[in-house]
Amino acid sequence: NAGVTQTPKFQVLKTGQSMTLQCAQDMNHEYMSWYRQDPGMGLRLIHYSVGAGITDQGEVPNGYNVSRSTTEDFPLRLLSAAPSQTSVYFCASSLLGGTQYFGPGTRLTVL
């Protein structure tokens, strides 16, 4: 199993650009989620999903969209990047109620 994979590892955007952060898992996990982590801070939940076709907002959803068309993939879209979205983004997956498995992260800088 590859576990949870995230692409890209690093990304630099200009203010106003849009992009999609990819997350995939091969463990047939129902639950997937996105977190952001600012320097020196804890993880904050952006969006999560409990299954294909079902998504919900976390603590800090503004400026981000998600969709879950398959069990394996959970992309995160930045609609119009802002410097405040400079952060490290982590994707995680689990069975419902189970142990969370995290990806290696995407380091995003918005200029």
Place this chain on the structure above:
Amino acid sequence: DAKTTQPPSMDCAEGRAANLPCNHSTISGNEYVYWYRQIHSQGPQYIIHGLKNNETNEMASLIITEDRKSSTLILPHATLRDTAVYYCIPGGGSSASKIIFGSGTRLSIRP
């Protein structure tokens, strides 16, 4: 969502036991207590979880009070590699609810 309280930082001498406390007084009856750690900028890593009974695995031991309002993670022989931020998170079981990380405890191991 159950709230947790952890000390922001702790330190421990190498080779000694590190005892990390967590207060989760609002935990629901069917919620587990999960512990994760994050080393430097990597994705969080699962350590251990429990419901009522004390648990032990190759990484750590988990002591849960009888009223389930608090728990203690024990790293029996701390090494420099155990320097990390440790998170205590109620959740799991059959729950499909979102997983919220708090601020965690930054554990420093001194040589």
